Amino acid sequence: MAFARPRKLFTEAELYEYAVGALGRRMRSVAELKRLLRPRVEVDTEVGQTLIELIIRRLKDQGYLNDAKYAATYSSYRKNNEKFGRMRVITELKIKGVHGDVIDKAVGAAYEEVDEEKQAREYLQRKRLKKPLNQKETARIFRQLMRAGFGSKTIFTILKKWDVDEEALTALETEDQG
16 A cells, blocks of 8 residues: 655745746646646645745746736647637637636737638648548548637538538538537
8 A cells, every 4th residue: 555745845935946947848827837836835725825826926027927928829829830720729728727808819819810711721731631532531520620620611611612522511510500
């Protein structure tokens, strides 16, 4: 039977060093950083919560932590490199704990000049997806584009331009609405 090691609680200086190291490895949102810091202090006490808030405030004042900048960088990276659609980026930023207003501004700025159909075609090219030959492949491409954050209207436009079987499109439309 294994015994759990006693949990080491961090002092303010150690917690600050840990937070800076975590931000040095990759950019994080405020919520993500709080999630990382919680196991290292006594969260149920007021002292632990105050310590986390103090570290967060200090990092914000020094410019190391900024959700608006984080969301803007994250959105443009996912748009330009991963070729993801707007909805996928919004969902991921929500999961990372970024506030809704900040997400709207950042994603809106990143995707304002984007033609969604062109973006979806670039995503298909990046994933090396070709024109579907049957109904099963059509459904697979439809689901993959939905997961990538593209709207069903855009997906149907692409599939229609590919001259996909009308029966397959009808089946997907009923599945999408149901």
